[in-house]
Amino acid sequence: MMAYLELNNVCKTYGEGVHATEVLSDINLSIEEGEFVAIVGFTGSGKTTLVNLINGLLKPTGGEILFKGKAVSGTSHERGVIFQNYSLLPWLTVGQNVSMAVREAFPNEKRKAVKERVAQYVEMVGLTPAISKRPKELSGGMRQRVAVARALSMNPEMIIMDEPLGALDALTRGNLQDEILKIWSKDRRTALLITNDVDEGLYMADRIIPLRPGPRATLGPEFKIDIERPRDKTELNDNPFYKKTRNAIIEYLMSIGEERKTVSGKVYALPELSPKSFVA
Numbered sequence: 001m002m003a004y005l006e007l008n009n010v011c012k013t014y015g016e017g018v019h020a021t022e023v024l025s026d027i028n029l030s031i032e033e034g035e036f037v038a039i040v041g042f043t044g045s046g047k048t049t050l051v052n053l054i055n056g057l058l059k060p061t062g063g064e065i066l067f068k069g070k071a072v073s074g075t076s077h078e079r080g081v082i083f084q085n086y087s088l089l090p091w092l093t094v095g096q097n098v099s100m101a102v103r104e105a106f107p108n109e110k111r112k113a114v115k116e117r118v119a120q121y122v123e124m125v126g127l128t129p130a131i132s133k134r135p136k137e138l139s140g141g142m143r144q145r146v147a148v149a150r151a152l153s154m155n156p157e158m159i160i161m162d163e164p165l166g167a168l169d170a171l172t173r174g175n176l177q178d179e180i181l182k183i184w185s186k187d188r189r190t191a192l193l194i195t196n197d198v199d200e201g202l203y204m205a206d207r208i209i210p211l212r213p214g215p216r217a218t219l220g221p222e223f224k225i226d227i228e229r230p231r232d233k234t235e236l237n238d239n240p241f242y243k244k245t246r247n248a249i250i251e252y253l254m255s256i257g258e259e260r261k262t263v264s265g266k267v268y269a270l271p272e273l274s275p276k277s278f279v280a
């Protein structure tokens with residue numbers, strides 16, 4: 001069977017000649033429709049580059065990226081991205097930020113239908129009372145909710161998340177994880193989450209794949225997260241499979257971190273690995 005998203009021997013080099021840096025090297029990834037995959041990577045290892053390649057903002061230097069069997073060329077509303085920095089337009093209200101996306105994705109939709117769709121997604125992320133506010137009047141968590149609403153309002157088949165919750169406090173982060181999971185499980189959109197937080201990946205994904213540190217970053221072995229959904233954070237902490245998998249991933253990340261350090265003399269920041277007390 002053809003995979004839903006497929007990366008075959010994908011490489012990405014920035015610059016040319018002596019200034020060339022191969023950021024990603026030989027990336028092979030295959031995601032099935034409806035799957036939730038998390039890629040856990042080190043800071044600066046090329047996570048955003050990978051997102052932009054899959055999204056179609058960047059072209060691979062080598063290899064191919066197939067979405068539903070066709071080579072990705074440019075961005076598409078079929079793939080919605082939630083960026084790490086919200087990227088809201090500061091002079092527009094919450095409703096207007098979402099509306100812009102809706103009109104772009106559904107150019108033929110009538111005003112009333114657009115308005116209804118905007119209201120629906122703003123409601124979904126619990127921001128109806130703030131619909132007329134501008135980004136500067138919102139907290140970081142609220143802004144990220146707008147970004148989530150905006151990406152989902154375009155009704156993408158696949159949701160790509162580039163460290164979407166990195167800047168948020170633990171409580172807000174937990175709430176938004178749950179909201180994204182709720183939306184994802186409702187119609188099982190294919191989802192790709194890029195994160196530096198192993199626990200976030202363990203809580204949300206079906207599979208975790210480490211991105212080895214760059215330059216020439218490549219994907220490591222996958223870890224399957226065979227834990228029933230919906231998952232309960234408090235129970236997860238006592239789940240032997242969860243503990244075993246978490247340890248295995250962390251051990252793997254630490255070992256490649258050490259390897260790189262001795263190879264390049266450079267220090268790479270590790271993803272968040274410390275044990276966490278989950279907020280229920």
Ligand SMILES: Nc1ncnc2c1ncn2[C@@H]1O[C@H](COP(=O)(O)OP(=O)(O)OP(=O)(O)O)[C@@H](O)[C@H]1O
Pocket residue numbers: 014015021023041042043044045046047048049050214
């Ligand atoms: N347009 C560009 N030109 C040259 N080098 C670039 C460009 N974009 C990114 N890089 C380099 O590629 C490497 C990977 O960058 P990228 O932003 O993909 O990493 P990241 O894992 O998303 O980082 P972070 O965790 O800090 O967000 C970095 O060393 C960066 O300096």
